[in-house]
Amino acid sequence: MEKKAFTSAQTFLQCINCQHTADLLDERTFSCPKCGSLYDVVHNSDVSKLLDFNAYTKIFDERAQSKHHLYLNPRSRSGVWRFQEWIMPYLPTQYITTLGEGNVPIVRAGRYLQAWIGDIELWIILEGMTPTGSFKDFGGTVMISVAKAAGINAIGCASTGDTSAMAAAYASAAGMRCVVVLPKNLVTAAQIAQPLVHGATVIMLPGTFDVCMRVVRELVQAGLLFPANSLNPTRIEGHQATVFLTAQFFNWELPDFFGVPVGNGSNGSSIGKGIRTMQSFGYTGKIPHILGCQSEAAHPLSLSWLKACDARQKNVESAWREIYKPQMSVGVTTATAALIGNPVSWQKVIREVVHTDGMMNIVPEAMLNEAVAVCGKDGHFVCPQTGTVLAGIKQAVESGQIAKGSRVVAVSTANGLKFTESATMGLQDTIIHAQDCNTETVAKIMGF
């Protein structure tokens, strides 16, 4: 038998509920056999080799350059692997598959958004400017690299969106097969474009979406398919880069708030984990509050948080966990990527929001679409999930939950080019139809 890429004494899985541990490289189903809960990835630091906080940040600052002579090192090419010591410290370089993800812009709100959002210092981290156009690439590069170290040949999912695009791209780049199972006649050509382009095996079933999910789950349980979905906690490790990139941008200080959309809960989970990771490596600065935002159409975590606050129990966390229940029937929203009534990572979201003394918001549909339009006028085409976050931040500013002058970082999760239809829905009326083709007519329309 070949030597393992790392030992389970170095990096292992631990159940978030019953603390049962498992070997990360042997695991194939990613749910605790004792209690069915999710796993965390845990790293045992070699205390003798630990650097102090400033020594790490100095290394990370040096890697943050785009130079040819550094190119072959994934820690320089990727804005995720730049932080390898904090993300997946024991994974040997030979297993790393990167597409150069992570080097995303962090931009200040433009003039329209600033006027709309109120009196705060707002920044947006544009995670749609990634190889497959969504934040999933941050987690994908880690998931596929660990899968490679585990000797996996085929990964898969039943997703029409960002997950299948990410899984297909990284799997193919790693020389691995990606299987995407979808319901025939229920998906659009645009939805399967990215998996097809990235060489995935797309299998259409004569059934519903739920049937496809069931088939994928059974293939995973049978050990025939490695799961690329949110169950896989190695993705969360990569998503921590959002926190580290932000800290680095602000010269290793964290902001007052992180605003994130909450669908399955990867963002909520990873922001909290990233903050705790920084603390474990000696960060002693400000701890940002997580503001988790959900749409009116799917808000199981926001609703239960609000109820838990109303209950005024001493322990918000246990009250929240008690009150929380999945939302059986979801509504209609343009923020389809977060239209999830039963979030996989609900327990992690609760843990992290509570750890950061954070909060949750429910955002009106009209307001989230308005936020997308406002960003568009500033020149940034963001997805409706980003709209959810920005609207949630505006609500929190108006209610005083976010104090004036606070530094707030909004996580923009995908490229607006993936959502052209919904983004223009409310804008069709703005098109002006000229009666004839005379230049004078057009000049008149223009106000001359």
Add this chain to the structure above:
Amino acid sequence: MEKKAFTSAQTFLQCINCQHTADLLDERTFSCPKCGSLYDVVHNSDVSKLLDFNAYTKIFDERAQSKHHLYLNPRSRSGVWRFQEWIMPYLPTQYITTLGEGNVPIVRAGRYLQAWIGDIELWIILEGMTPTGSFKDFGGTVMISVAKAAGINAIGCASTGDTSAMAAAYASAAGMRCVVVLPKNLVTAAQIAQPLVHGATVIMLPGTFDVCMRVVRELVQAGLLFPANSLNPTRIEGHQATVFLTAQFFNWELPDFFGVPVGNGSNGSSIGKGIRTMQSFGYTGKIPHILGCQSEAAHPLSLSWLKACDARQKNVESAWREIYKPQMSVGVTTATAALIGNPVSWQKVIREVVHTDGMMNIVPEAMLNEAVAVCGKDGHFVCPQTGTVLAGIKQAVESGQIAKGSRVVAVSTANGLKFTESATMGLQDTIIHAQDCNTETVAKIMGF
């Protein structure tokens, strides 16, 4: 009258044909009144303030960091304005409108593309990873900033593609109006999504595309609309950043070849101008050859170049100019953004290809689409115009025009997400349709 942002002794326009000069900030039509030719932008260097080449590169290297404390300086935020001294030296900072464009990855060919392309060192500069998803943003930031300095209130064009997206985004960000004139019933919802999202005034005419172009031209001639199209040479100044970013990445050495798609010719023009700019500032290294690539559907410059070479005249440039003629009727290609029979910048392309001892190629349709598919397997979703370049490079490697081991940089001009339909056209057959929804059936399809 207000003081001008810069004087015509500092930066001015010069006709590429008859050398007639004009004031850049007063110009509204951008065609020479004496001979109708295009303008170049020319900067009079203040010789007393000129630094040596290494002093400039040191400044540019320092700016190439993404740090909060540098954020307010557009020369640090933007990968275009980083090189302001070489691009638009006399424009005061207050006029600059940037969306953070230019910080694009330069990636090595992945395993699939490397095997396909042959024995060269191939790199791709991914200019689709920009605010509006295409290389146009490099030129757009300069065009809009100069327009602002000129006191322009409304810019416009008759484009369904990258130009209208870019113009709308940057104009809105600059507080300027953007007018997009389009033929009713002849454009898709997807084609107008970006102008709408970025707040443009979209005017639909009951006519053809040519009618829209005529109306825009007349509005420009009447001084009512500032042109955002390829006539405007300030765009070329920004596109030079492709050359400077590449040089910087390779530690201020240029590659052996630049491969570019040639539609209207901005890329061909700007690569050559960028090289000449570097030479004027003291660059003494290798001069890359431009390889201009056109599809079978629209190849007026490639065809005339091939004929000029066959003619074996002493002066290729004059032979090429003599033989060149617009292609009256274009064919069908997925590379629609370069489907141009009468390129605006044909004279500049000829000048630059000849200056760099370059060449032109005609690329078979099947081969350019194959290139897109090959890139997809490496995890990069590129546009069909990028496919044209990669196929052209492969042809040149096979014919020996590009020597083995050469370092070649391919310019990828747009994000594949703008071209999902054409990218998946040839891939529909790869979808596997299962007969039933049994997990065993799917497992069998997977080969178990």
